Amino acid sequence: MQFKISKELLEQIEQLIQAKNDQELEVLLNDMHHADIAEIFDELSIDEATYIFKILDSEKTAEILLELEEDVREKILRGLSAKEIAEELDELDTDDAADIIAELPDSKKEEVISELEDLEHAKDIVDLLRYDEDSAGGLMGKELVKVNENWNVLTCVKEMRIQAENVTRVHSIYVVDDENRLKGRLSLKDLLTTSTKTPISEVYIPKVDSVKVNTSSVDVARIMQKYDLEAIPVVDEMGRLVGRITIDDIVDVIKDEADKDYQLAAGISQDVEADDSIIELTKARLPWLVLALCGGFISVEMLGLFGGAMEKHGELFFFTPLIAAMAGNVGVQSSAIIVQGLANQSISGSIVNRLLKEISLALLNGVILATILFVGSHFILGVEPKIGMIVTIALISVIIIASLIGTFIPLILDKFGIDPALATGPFITTSNDICGILIYFSIAKLILGF
Amino acid sequence: MQFKISKELLEQIEQLIQAKNDQELEVLLNDMHHADIAEIFDELSIDEATYIFKILDSEKTAEILLELEEDVREKILRGLSAKEIAEELDELDTDDAADIIAELPDSKKEEVISELEDLEHAKDIVDLLRYDEDSAGGLMGKELVKVNENWNVLTCVKEMRIQAENVTRVHSIYVVDDENRLKGRLSLKDLLTTSTKTPISEVYIPKVDSVKVNTSSVDVARIMQKYDLEAIPVVDEMGRLVGRITIDDIVDVIKDEADKDYQLAAGISQDVEADDSIIELTKARLPWLVLALCGGFISVEMLGLFGGAMEKHGELFFFTPLIAAMAGNVGVQSSAIIVQGLANQSISGSIVNRLLKEISLALLNGVILATILFVGSHFILGVEPKIGMIVTIALISVIIIASLIGTFIPLILDKFGIDPALATGPFITTSNDICGILIYFSIAKLILGF
Missing domain, CATH: 1.10.357.20 (SLC41 divalent cation transporters, integral membrane domain)
Structure with a gap:
C-alpha cells in the first residue's frame, strides 16, 4: 500500500493546474493523504504548489504544511499573507503551530500571531515559543485532558467532554490539584465504574511518569522508549502541568539523533540531504x-x-x-x-x-x-x-x-x-x-x- | 525523573537476597517499574536475578523478561522449567510471547508451547512463529478489536466489550466482512452517536491504511512514520485481517536499523555492544x-x-x-x-x-x-x-x-x-x-x- 508518485499522476496534476481546472484538482487531491500530497509538492515548482495550496481548504493544507521539507515550506509560506498563514496555524495543534512560527522571519512572526483567531490557542503558541527546541518544552503540545482532584466523577466527565473537543487523540487523563500541580492520572475504566459522586481524589492513580520542561529531547526519547509510553506529561519547575509530549514527536527525535550521529561519523557536520544545494x-x-x-x-x-x-x-x-x-x-x-x-x-x-x-x-x-x-x-x-x-x-x-x-x-x-x-x-x-x-x-x- | 541505579540500592538488594528476606524484597521491587528492575538484573549475578524472578508474581516478571538484554534473558530462562516459562508467556501479548519462544532452543519450544494454559493464546502464538522476524507478520500481535460489517451497532458494542478484555490498549476498531477481509475502521464517536439498530456497514469509514504480512519491517516503519500512525492492521495475501502492529514495536525497528547502519559505516558487522564479550x-x-x-x-x-x-x-x-x-x-x-x-x-x-x-x-x-x-x-x-x-x-x-x-x-x-x-x-x-x-x-x- 506504499504510495509512489507516478509520472502520469504528476503530468495530470500539472495539466490540471495549467488548465486552471480547480474542480477536478480538488476532487483528485481531496482523496489523497496529506503526507502523499506533501511528497507531490516536492516534485512540483513552487508556483504550482502554491496554486494547489490555495485551492484546498485549510484543514488539509495545514497538515500538508507540516509534512513538507523545511525549504519547500519556507518558499510556500513566503507566498502567503500573514492572515493566510494564521488560518493554517489555527487548524494545527499548538506544538506544530509553534514549530512553524519559529521558522518564520522575525518580522512576520508577530504579524502572524496577531492574526490568529482563537485567542486561547494563540496564547498557548506564544507560550511554547519561549522553550528551547531541543527540550521537553520545545516538543510538548498544550492539548491535553486534565481534571481537578477535588472534583467528583460527574463534574469530571462533564469537563472532560468539553476539553476533549480540542484534543485530536486522548492519550491520558491527568489529575492536578488547585495549583495545577500534577498529582496522577485517571483510568477511564475506573472512572466509568465508580459512582458519580465519588471524589476524584479517591479514584486516581497517584503514580505517573513525567518530565520537566527543560529535560533534553534526547532524554525524553530515552524515557518514553524505555517505559513504552505513548504520551508523557510535562511539568514546570514547580511541578505544574504545562503540556504533554506524544510518541510521534519522539519518533522524529530518535530518527534525527541517529541521522546526526551517522553523519558526524562520516564527517558531515550539518543536517544535510542528498537533494540539498x-x-x-x-x-x-x-x-x-x-x-x-x-x-x-x-x-x-x-x-x-x-x-x-x-x-x-x-x-x-x-x-x-x-x-x-x-x-x-x-x-x-x-x-x-x-x-x-x-x-x-x-x-x-x-x-x-x-x-x-x-x-x-x-x-x-x-x-x-x-x-x-x-x-x-x-x-x-x-x-x-x-x-x-x-x-x-x-x-x-x-x-x-x-x-x-x-x-x-x-x-x-x-x-x-x-x-x-x-x-x-x-x-x-x-x-x-x-x-x-x-x-x-x-x-x-x-x-x-x- | 530518570531512574539511576545507585550502589546503595544494589547492595541493599544483594543483602536482602543473601538474607532470603523475600517479604522485604517483594515490597521494594513491587513498587518499581519493570523496566527499572530489568536494568537492575543486568547488574546482578544470574543466580541473584533468578532468585528475585521466582519471588515476584508472573504478571511482573513477564514484563521484566521483555525488557532484559537477550543474553541475560537466555540465562534466566535456562534456569526455569517449561511450565514456569509458559506461565510467563501466558501474561504477555502474542507478539512478545512469540518473540521469546523464537529465542528458545528447539527442544524446549514445543515443551513450552504445550504448557500454555490459554489455548486460543497458544494457537495465536504458534501462528505468529511462522513469519519472518523482519516482516510485518513477525512484528504483529493478534490482540485487536474487530467487528463484522453485517452486525448492527448494538451487537457490535457487546462484542467489543468481550474482545477488549484481552487487549491492553484499543488503538482502533477494525471492520471485516464475513470472510474476515478488512473493510475499514470504526470511529468510536460515530458508534456512540448512532442508533443501536443501524447496521455497521452504514457507519464505518471505508478508508484504512494496512500492510501485508510479508511487507518488510523497514517499510512498515516508513509507512507508520509517514502517516503518523499509532497502530496499523496487517492483512494476508487474501486481504484477511490477521493482526496489528503498534508504534512501540516500530520505535525499536527504527532504532535497530539506525544502529546497524551506523555500525556498518564504522566497520562493525554484527549487532554488538560495548559490554559484549x-x-x-x-x-x-x-x-x-x-x-x-x-x-x-x-x-x-x-x-x-x-x-x-x-x-x-x-x-x-x-x-x-x-x-x-x-x-x-x-x-x-x-x-x-x-x-x-x-x-x-x-x-x-x-x-x-x-x-x-x-x-x-x-x-x-x-x-x-x-x-x-x-x-x-x-x-x-x-x-x-x-x-x-x-x-x-x-x-x-x-x-x-x-x-x-x-x-x-x-x-x-x-x-x-x-x-x-x-x-x-x-x-x-x-x-x-x-x-x-x-x-x-x-x-x-x-x-x-x-
Missing part, C-alpha cells in the same frame, strides 16, 4: 576535509623527519598507507562502539576494566592481523624478514594505541559535556593516521638505527 | 580489518611499482598518507549521504543529474582544498613547486574520483538488492585509498617521467 553540502563537508588536510600536512612533515631512512630502507615507505589505514579503521570501530554505548546508556563498569578489555581485544585482533601481515609480506610481497618484523611489531602496537585513542576520546568528550559523536569519523582517522605513522617509524628507527 | 566483538570487527589489510597489501605492491621514483623524487612518498586519507574521507562523506538518502527515500532525479551534481560538488571542494594544499606545501612544507603542482593536481583528481566511487557503489548495491550500508566504512576507504594512490603516482609519472 551544492553550497549547503559544501558547508557541511568542507570543514572536516580541511581538518583532514591539516592532519595530512603533519604526516608529510613527520615522514620528512624520517626521510633519512629512504636511501637504505625505501621499502619502509611502501607500508605507510597500510599502517595508517589500519590505525584509522581500528580507531573508528572503537569509537563507534563507545559512542553508541553512551547514546544507549549501556556502558557499565569502571574505566580501568574498560581499558583492560580494550587492550585485550586489540591484542587479540592485533596478533591475528600481524600474523597475516608477517606471512603475507614474506610470501606475497617478498620483503626482507627484518622489514617484515618491523611492520608486524608496528601493526600490533598501532592497533593497541589506535583502539585506546578511539575508546577514550569519546569518553573524555562525554565527561566534559561535548557530544562524543564529534570524535568519530575524520577526527579519529586523522589523529590515528598521525600516531600510527609516528609509532611505525619510531619502531623502525629503533631496530634499524637510521 | 571479546570474542563477540572480535567476530564483528576482525573481518573488516582483514579486508582493510588486504587493501593495504595492494597499496604496498602498487607503491613498489613506482619505487623507481624514490631515488630522485623521494618527497613524493611523504604525501601518500595525505592523498589516501583525503580519498577515504571524501568517499565516506559521499556514500553516507547516499545511504541515508536511500534509507529515507529522499533521493530524486535521474542518475545523470546526480553524477553532474557530485562532480560539481567535488570540483568546488577539490579546488578549495587544492589551493590550501598548494599554498601550504610551498610555504609551510617548503617542497619544490613541481612536486607541489603534482600533489595539487592529484588531490583534485582524487577528490572527484573518490566522490564518484562513494556515490555510485551504494547506488549500484541498492539496485541489486544488497544493503547499500555495506559499502560505507572500510570498504569505501580501502578502495579509495588504492585508487587515490594509483592516481597520484600516475600523474607524478606523467609529469616527472620516471
